[in-house]
Amino acid sequence: MSEHSTMTKTTPMQVILATLGGLLTPGLVIFMIVMRSIGIAHSHINYVNPALANRMVMARIKPVAELKVVDLSAAKVEMTGQQVFQAVCTACHSVGALGSPKFGDKAAWAPHIAKGYPTLVQHALNGFKKMPARGGDPSLDNLEVERAVAYMADAGGANFKAPDSATAPVK
Ligand code: HEC
Known part of the structure; x- marks a missing residue:
């Protein structure tokens, strides 16, 4: 009896299974890599909406610091009395801090x-x-303070009229 005769014969079925098995694993890996890159591409660039895609790209490549050009010659936008009050005066006058006349309190404002x-x-x-x-x-600026004074005093019972332009000399 020769050595060859002890080896079991490979059946066609085994050949098919071995081939499939050999292809399946690398195929699966390739499939996963492809899916992964599609996923990454999708999360980064929206191909359906070019405008959005453009914005997303611009957002990613924009420089860290942005230069804001401020036109110093542009006229300052004057705040209204109410805006000044809400930005500054409210800190004390809404609660009557430091003995300040409280906003809307007529008795406190009268004197x-x-x-x-x-x-x-x-x-x-x-x-x-x-x-x-x-x-x-x-x-x-003066005008803003003047407006705020009129706004607060009027809320306290006065009938002052805030000027359209600053009346007090600029200090
Ligand atoms: C840090 C607290 C504080 C802030 C902020 C503040 N005030 Fe006053 N204000 C006072 C106090 C205190 C008095 C009372 C002064 C007194 O008569 O003893 C007062 C009084 C006044 C008076 C009456 C002055 C007088 O002669 O009787 C006016 C008008 C006034 N404040 C306007 C303003 C305006 C306008 C703003 C915002 C631009 C402002 N205040 C913000 C504390 C403040």
Whole structure:
């Protein structure tokens, strides 16, 4: 008996299975790699919407720091009295902090209003006792302070009219 005769004969079925098995594993790996890259591409670029895709690309390649061009010659947008109040004066006058006349409190405002609008404006601009000049915000211009004084005093019972342009001399 020769050695050959002890080896079992490979059946066609085994050949088919071995071939399939050999192809299946690398095929699966390739399939997964392809799916993965499609997934990544999809999460990065929206091919369906070119405008969106463009924006996404621009967002990714835009420089870290952006240069904001500020036109210094552009006219400053004056805040209304209400806006100034909400931005600055409210800090004290909404709660009556430091003994300030509380917004809308007519009894508290009456003795202040009695001084007259020009005096109140001067006090608001330059400071008065614990009331800081311009409410502590030097970036407010005269007109804005004047408007805020009228806004607050009127809410406290006065009938002042805020000027359209600054009346007090610029300090
Ligand atoms: C840090 C707190 C504080 C802020 C902020 C503040 N005020 Fe006053 N304000 C006071 C105090 C305190 C008084 C009361 C002064 C007094 O009569 O003793 C006062 C009083 C006033 C008076 C009455 C002055 C007078 O002569 O009777 C006016 C008008 C006024 N504030 C306007 C403003 C305006 C306008 C703003 C915002 C731009 C502002 N205040 C922001 C604290 C503040």
